[in-house]
Amino acid sequence: MTAAPPPPPRDSDAPDAEPRHKRERRKDARPGELLDAALDLFVEKGFAATRVEEVASRAGVSKGTLFLYFPSKVDLFKAVVREAITGRFDEWTAELEHFPGDTADLVRECMLRWWERIGNTRASGITKLVMSEAGSFPEIATFYTQEVVEPGNVLIRRILERGVRRGELRDIDLDNACHSIVAPMIFLTMWKHSLGPCCAVQHLLDPETFIRAQADILTHGLLKPDARKPTP
Structure with missing residues (x-):
């Protein structure tokens, strides 16, 4: 069989x-x-x-x-870019709406959270890429401006408007004040992806200490004299 x-x-x-x-x-x-x-x-x-x-x-x-x-x-x-950065703006906006502290605290916290969630991650390299190659690829520069730069400025402007509305900040040029807050973060990004990895200079800059110092300088330059308080 x-x-x-x-x-x-x-x-x-x-x-x-x-x-x-x-x-x-x-x-x-x-x-x-x-x-x-x-x-x-x-x-x-x-x-x-x-x-x-x-x-x-x-x-x-x-x-x-x-x-x-x-x-x-x-x-x-x-x-x-949308996955790594743009998708965070709704989260940050919600946190802004519920932040209990004053404007100086909020500016410092905003900068520290940016470092934690973007600056100290691989995504920070996107900023350096765009700044380095924008001239050769205007389409990605325009996209980055629309998706990251403009929403970021809107968020920072809302923080500053909140401070003016609460009487904590004097009447200021909000557009240029936004640039003043962004500038230290761009500096950190460029440092991280250029000199930062070099052993000889790593000890020269601690990012969180730098951010706290910059926030202190910025906010105490913007606050009314009677609204100033020591920064923890």
């Missing part, structure tokens, strides 16, 4: 088979993996030098798969 043929292998018996639910989870994770890989490479190499093939390879997918999610390198960069 001829032996019955063996049953077809189950998915778990086939070396290259993958359960459907696992494949679906993998597909859902791909955009995040691509964005993570792209952020690493943009910060390491810059926009011009980063190739989409490298991003796909680092994420473990084909270039064709990458283009299913992001039609171009510019679209990929925009998605990275």
Whole structure:
């Protein structure tokens, strides 16, 4: 009697088979993996030098798969910025609305939280990238201005308007006051991605100490004399 043929292998018996639910989870994770890989490479190499093939390879997918999610390198960069930075503004705005302290405390806290959530992360390299390559890629410079610079200035302006409204700040040029608060954070970003990694100068600057000093200088220069108080 001829032996019955063996049953077809189950998915778990086939070396290259993958359960459907696992494949679906993998597909859902791909955009995040691509964005993570792209952020690493943009910060390491810059926009011009980063190739989409490298991003796909680092994420473990084909270039064709990458283009299913992001039609171009510019679209990929925009998605990275939205994921790493722009998505934080709603959170920061909500925190502003419920902050219990005075304006000096709020300015300092805003700067410290920026350092914790952006400046001290890989995302801070995006700022250096844009400043370095804006002239060659005006589209990404315009996008960064609209998605990061302008919302950031709006948020800082609201902080300062709150201080004026509460009688803690004198009547000031709010636009330039916003630049004064942003400038130390840009300095920290450029330091971190240039001189900061050098052993010979690492000890010259502690970011949180620098931020507290800058916040103290800025707010005590803006406060009315009768509203001044020591900064903890």
